[in-house]
Amino acid sequence: MTSAALAQLNRPAVRRSATSALSYIIAVLAAFLVTGLIILWLGQDPVTAFRSILTTSFRTSFGFVETLHKWVPISLLALGFTIPLLSGKFNIGGEGQLLVGACAAAAVGITAQGLPAVILLPAILIAGTAAGAVWAGIAAWLLVRFGVNEILTTVLLNFASFGIVDYIASEVWSDPAAGHPTTIPIADAGLLPTFGAPPVHAGVIIALVVALVAMLIVRRGTAGYELRAVGANPRAARVHGVRIAGVAAAALVVGGALGGLAGAIEVTGVYGKLIEGLQTNYLLLGIIVGLIARGNVVALPFVAFGIAVLEVGASAMQRTADVPNEMVLITEALILIFILASTVVQPRVGRRSR
Amino acid sequence: MSNATQFLTLVVTAMVPFILASQGTMLGGRAGVFNVSQEGVMALGASVAFLVSLKSGSTLVGLVVALLAGAVFGLVLGAATTNLRLDQFVVGLALFFAATGLATLLYKVVIGVATQPPLVPTLPQWRIPGLASIPVVGPAVFDQNGLVYFALLLSAALYWLLYHTSLGMRLRAVGENPKCADSLGVSITSTRIVTSVIGSGLIALGGAYIPLVYTGTYTDGMVAGRGWLAIALTFFGAWRPQFILPGAAFFAAMEVLALRVQVQGIDIPHQFIGMLPYVATLLIIIVAARWARAPAFLGRNYDRESRTAL
Numbered sequence: 301m302t303s304a305a306l307a308q309l310n311r312p313a314v315r316r317s318a319t320s321a322l323s324y325i326i327a328v329l330a331a332f333l334v335t336g337l338i339i340l341w342l343g344q345d346p347v348t349a350f351r352s353i354l355t356t357s358f359r360t361s362f363g364f365v366e367t368l369h370k371w372v373p374i375s376l377l378a379l380g381f382t383i384p385l386l387s388g389k390f391n392i393g394g395e396g397q398l399l400v401g402a403c404a405a406a407a408v409g410i411t412a413q414g415l416p417a418v419i420l421l422p423a424i425l426i427a428g429t430a431a432g433a434v435w436a437g438i439a440a441w442l443l444v445r446f447g448v449n450e451i452l453t454t455v456l457l458n459f460a461s462f463g464i465v466d467y468i469a470s471e472v473w474s475d476p477a478a479g480h481p482t483t484i485p486i487a488d489a490g491l492l493p494t495f496g497a498p499p500v501h502a503g504v505i506i507a508l509v510v511a512l513v514a515m516l517i518v519r520r521g522t523a524g525y526e527l528r529a530v531g532a533n534p535r536a537a538r539v540h541g542v543r544i545a546g547v548a549a550a551a552l553v554v555g556g557a558l559g560g561l562a563g564a565i566e567v568t569g570v571y572g573k574l575i576e577g578l579q580t581n582y583l584l585l586g587i588i589v590g591l592i593a594r595g596n597v598v599a600l601p602f603v604a605f606g607i608a609v610l611e612v613g614a615s616a617m618q619r620t621a622d623v624p625n626e627m628v629l630i631t632e633a634l635i636l637i638f639i640l641a642s643t644v645v646q647p648r649v650g651r652r653s654r
Numbered sequence: 655m656s657n658a659t660q661f662l663t664l665v666v667t668a669m670v671p672f673i674l675a676s677q678g679t680m681l682g683g684r685a686g687v688f689n690v691s692q693e694g695v696m697a698l699g700a701s702v703a704f705l706v707s708l709k710s711g712s713t714l715v716g717l718v719v720a721l722l723a724g725a726v727f728g729l730v731l732g733a734a735t736t737n738l739r740l741d742q743f744v745v746g747l748a749l750f751f752a753a754t755g756l757a758t759l760l761y762k763v764v765i766g767v768a769t770q771p772p773l774v775p776t777l778p779q780w781r782i783p784g785l786a787s788i789p790v791v792g793p794a795v796f797d798q799n800g801l802v803y804f805a806l807l808l809s810a811a812l813y814w815l816l817y818h819t820s821l822g823m824r825l826r827a828v829g830e831n832p833k834c835a836d837s838l839g840v841s842i843t844s845t846r847i848v849t850s851v852i853g854s855g856l857i858a859l860g861g862a863y864i865p866l867v868y869t870g871t872y873t874d875g876m877v878a879g880r881g882w883l884a885i886a887l888t889f890f891g892a893w894r895p896q897f898i899l900p901g902a903a904f905f906a907a908m909e910v911l912a913l914r915v916q917v918q919g920i921d922i923p924h925q926f927i928g929m930l931p932y933v934a935t936l937l938i939i940i941v942a943a944r945w946a947r948a949p950a951f952l953g954r955n956y957d958r959e960s961r962t963a964l
């Protein structure tokens with residue numbers, strides 16, 4: 301079903317260099333052009349709006365730290381989307397995986413008061429990662445055992461996870477003073493260390509390491525090779541002894557684990573507790589980044605950073621130019637559509653079709 | 655009104671967004687285009703229907719414009735996956751993002767931040783004399799708003815179209831074996847574009863139903879997963895209009911149960927009861943995966959010059 305897309309995704313690096321970079325730039329410019337026209341039509345000033353969108357992250361150190369903190373969940377969820385995509389599977393469940401990861405992290409962080417940080421912090425991160433893996437594992441099991449479409453199951457598990465968050469935050473460890481479903485804070489020893497001023501939490505380093513490991517495994521490792529083989533040509537992969545159902549399921553579980561890790565980092569690094577709605581729109585952003593990067597795990601962290609810049613700029617734009625921040629979501633969707641369209645316009649040497 | 659009638663009325667009322675969105679998904683899918691933008695297009699339909707109804711003073715105009723807004727998204731989906739042969743899921747997801755963003759953006763641009771959200775009148779009940787007097791079922795089915803009748807008639811019409819006309823036969827052939835259909839002179843491209851346009855229009859109409867029947871106003875997240883559930887329902891209904899109808903009743907019953915059990919205060923945390931529709935759907939699609947067959951060419955783009963058999 302997706303091998304045409306994956307033929308595009310997995311084109312050798314050599315051929316996607318120059319023309320590809322140019323088409324990306326044109327796609328981004330075109331998306332901003334259309335956005336600017338819409339802003340003009342709304343009767344606002346596109347120049348002010350774009351200045352806010354593009355410079356807020358770099359004007360102040362607070363803006364930059366906020367961008368880094370947004371980059372962490374976006375890049376982790378984008379990776380959690382991309383790894384299953386390489387095997388031809390769509391993981392749309394990043395939101396649920398992040399949330400159950402956050403729930404597990406909060407549960408460990410609240411109940412295990414008194415443990416030293418060297419034990420508690422890893423325990424929290426592992427609990428979150430494991431919870432995300434289990435949550436995606438449900439979808440993976442349904443896929444392998446019953447052949448149920450993974451887009452559906454991962455999405456439905458998102459909605460199922462909302463109930464768990466609400467239950468934990470408003471019944472089990474509720475903080476009644478918060479006025480919004482929120483848990484009591486986790487133990488201080490469970491908080492991620494920070495550095496610099498304004499403080500940057502160590503989740504940024506974790507996400508960097510994860511991104512590097514993912515690059516190595518996908519590009520150089522046997523597992524990564526099998527993953528890409530299953531995505532590019534399942535029949536050929538099976539003939540050569542790859543257990544394709546197992547690889548796809550494993551890819552989904554790994555994707556879920558990354559989502560769970562993102563949730564744990566949000567709890568221990570950003571909020572120090574579980575708050576309903578802490579996932580904001582990270583699922584959409586993660587998928588957008590994954591689709592824009594088109595399976596290229598090296599480009600992915602950079603695309604994620606670009607999207608984080610746009611997101612931080614979007615809330616500033618709402619204040620300075622009076623343009624609703626959802627405008628940026630439309631810009632991002634346009635970038636995606638234009639990049640897709642550019643693959644058609646580009647000369648396709650040796651294009652394989654089905 | 656008896657308890658059974660009351661429950662049935664709620665279920666029939668809640669069925670409509672599922673029927674419209676799922677029949678729309680089915681229509682595009684039978685020609686081979688797998689739409690995954692429902693959740694966003696329904697939100698857009700809800701937003702547009704509310705805003706246009708408010709500004710024009712006519713809910714009918716609101717519904718029509720919502721339908722057209724959905725149709726535009728269907729046109730992009732259809733053209734991008736046939737003429738440009740882009741991946742259906744990727745285009746669908748991009749349209750989902752764009753529609754989600756546009757729904758909120760339009761509301762913010764037109765209404766802004768209001769402490770007291772403006773309201774539009776909800777759709778009137780049209781009682782059908784005679785039929786509405788049938789015990790139990792009558793008041794639940796025949797004393798309803800116009801879109802309920804529309805959804806029921808639409809399902810019957812789609813069944814007739816697909817299985818009792820040559821047009822429907824051609825349409826199904828495009829989704830099952832486009833090479834064969836193409837060789838017999840059926841245009842794959844125009845069949846797919848037309849069904850995507852009508853299908854997305856219906857999906858948006860399903861979204862429009864939510865503010866115009868339930869709340870009288872638009873809020874973010876009011877579609878609440880119905881778009882994704884509609885995809886599950888379409889699988890469960892085996893991509894056949896006649897099975898989607900009872901399937902929609904089941905999905906609606908889950909939604910109503912989740913709300914009513916919360917109200918009656920049964921001794922289970924309400925958060926878990928709120929999960930009921932989604933968990934039940936997960937179980938249901940396992941059953942569906944066993945017996946329901948999807949169109950053979952669903953989700954795949956047709957390339958006339960391809961050398962492979964299908």
